[in-house]
Structure formats: C-alpha cells, structure tokens
Amino acid sequence: MRTFFLFYLLASIFRSPLLAILVLVVVGYLTDARWQGRWFDPRQLFSRRHAIADLRRTVANNEHDVAAHNDLGRLLVQQRDYAAALPHLERAMRRMSESPETNYIYGTCLLGLGRAEEGVRHIRRALEIHPRHAYGEPQLVLARHFLAAGAIEDARRWTREAVKLNTSSIEGWVLLGRTEQRLGNSQAAREAFTSARDGCRQLPAYLRLPNRRWLIAAKQGLRSVRG
Numbered sequence: 001m002r003t004f005f006l007f008y009l010l011a012s013i014f015r016s017p018l019l020a021i022l023v024l025v026v027v028g029y030l031t032d033a034r035w036q037g038r039w040f041d042p043r044q045l046f047s048r049r050h051a052i053a054d055l056r057r058t059v060a061n062n063e064h065d066v067a068a069h070n071d072l073g074r075l076l077v078q079q080r081d082y083a084a085a086l087p088h089l090e091r092a093m094r095r096m097s098e099s100p101e102t103n104y105i106y107g108t109c110l111l112g113l114g115r116a117e118e119g120v121r122h123i124r125r126a127l128e129i130h131p132r133h134a135y136g137e138p139q140l141v142l143a144r145h146f147l148a149a150g151a152i153e154d155a156r157r158w159t160r161e162a163v164k165l166n167t168s169s170i171e172g173w174v175l176l177g178r179t180e181q182r183l184g185n186s187q188a189a190r191e192a193f194t195s196a197r198d199g200c201r202q203l204p205a206y207l208r209l210p211n212r213r214w215l216i217a218a219k220q221g222l223r224s225v226r227g
Contacts (some may be wrong), residue, residue, distance in 0.1 A: 006211050030166040048075055059088070074105045082112035100130040111145055118144065136166035143175050155179045163195075170200050170214040177221045184226050193221040 010013035055072040058065055070092035076085035089106045096102040107122030123138050146155035157180035162172040173196035180189035196218035200211050209213075 022148055048079065052076055063091075066092050070096060070099075070105070073109065074101075077105055077109050077112070082109050085109050086113065093130060099127060100126040100133040102126075103129065104133060104141075107138075108141055111141065111204065116149070132165060136162040136164075136169050136172060138192065139165065140169065140172055140175070143172075143179075147175060147179060152179050152182045163192075167195075168199055168203065170196050170203070170211045170218070173199060174214050174217045174221065177218070177225075181221065181225060190222065190225045193218045193225065197222065 005155060038154050052072065055068050058068040059072060062068070069088040073085040073089035073092060076082075076088070085105075086109055089102070092099075092102050093106055103122045103126035105121045107124075107126065108219055110116075110119030110122065112119075120142065123142055126133055127138055132152070139158045143155045143158040143162060146152075146158065156176065159172055159176040159179055163169055166172065171194050176197065177189045177192035180186075180192055196214060200208060200215040200218070203211060
C-alpha cells in the first residue's frame with residue numbers, strides 16, 4: 001500500500017508514470033544494496049581515482065620511484081584493474097622483493113590475471129616474510145582462489161589460518177563454513193556459520209553494514225546445514 005501511495009505521489013510530482021517507476025526501481029535497488037552490504041562510498045571511489053591520477057603523474061616524472069609504483073599497483077589492484085597494475089608491480093618487485101606487502105599485492109594481481117601458480121607463490125612468500133601481514137587478508141585471498149578452483153582442502157586450510165589471525169573476520173568464518181560443508185563436516189560448518197553470525201552482531205556499528213552480506217550468507221549457511 002505504501003509503495004502504491006509513493007508511486008502516486010511521484011507520478012504527481014514528475015507528471016510521468018514511467019519516471020515515477022524508474023525512481024522507485026532506483027530507490028529500491030539502492031535500499032536493497034545498502035541493506036545487504038553492497039553499498040559503496042562514492043567519496044572513497046573518487047579519493048582512490050584522485051590518488052591514482054597523482055601517482056601516475058609521479059611515476060611519469062620519475063620512473064625510478066619504486067614506492068610510487070608499488071602504491072599505484074596496489075590501488076589498481078583494489079579496483080581490479082590487474083592488467084594496468086602489473087607493470088608497476090613488476091617494477092616494484094625488482095627493488096622490493098623482500099617486502100611482504102609487495103609480494104602480497106603482486107601475487108593478488110597475478111591471481112586476477114589467471115596466473116595462479118605464480119600468484120599463490122608470491123602470496124605465500126609474503127607470509128613467509130611476515131606471517132601476520134595484513135592480519136588474515138592474504139589467507140583469505142588464497143582461500144577464495146582455492147575454493148573457486150575446487151581445491152577444498154586447501155581452501156579450508158587457509159580459511160582456518162585467516163580466522164586464527166583475525167577472529168572478527170566474518171567472511172573468513174563464512175568461507176570456513178562453506179569449505180567444511182563441502183567436505184561433509186556438518187557440525188564444523190554449523191559452528192563456523194554460527195561464529196560468523198554472532199561475530200557480526202558484536203562488530204561496531206560502522207562495520208556491520210559492510211559485513212551484512214556475510215551475515216546473510218551465514219544465516220543461509222545455517223539454514224542449509226540444519227536442513
């Protein structure tokens with residue numbers, strides 16, 4: 001009833017039923033995206049683009065600035081522009097091969113380009129240099145890769161490592177639940193999904209929205225295990 005009233009109100013304002021429907025669809029999508037944790041902050045997007053533009057100018061003026069190449073590659077990987085990130089990270093690796101961050105970013109980039117064996121090797125190298133680097137994020141990258149590749153035992157190993165380092169990783173608990181479920185370990189899967197659900201409720205308010213999609217996944221996982 002409220003939807004019909006809102007449609008009538010918008011149609012009266014815009015004097016166009018089609019425009020009113022379009023506005024309702026857009027509002028509905030944005031509301032659903034926010035509720036499910038798929039919301040993004042436009043300010044963050046513009047800030048990243050501005051930083052990328054600045055770093056591109058920096059490396060254009062000084063191609064030997066490996067720190068700038070590293071930062072530029074990292075930002076490009078964050079927006080999944082792996083092909084553009086690769087040459088900058090390759091340049092950074094020549095001088096920063098013992099940096100856990102550079103190895104981790106480079107490995108993530110290689111995974112994104114389908115060069116799985118090299119990508120895994122560099123992420124593992126990052127963890128050899130600094131086992132606690134990024135507090136479980138490298139382990140999650142490996143877990144996602146192995147889960148997508150169907151290597152469930154490897155995925156379980158890395159999700160366990162991730163939640164061991166970061167017990168507040170809601171995604172980590174969900175992925176662990178999925179791997180345990182795929183391996184037929186219903187009780188372990190239930191415990192992991194429960195940890196994800198309960199952990200999300202304990203997060204500070206500003207972190208609950210970004211993790212809402214994983215809360216939904218945890219609840220779905222619990223229903224499937226119980227079923």
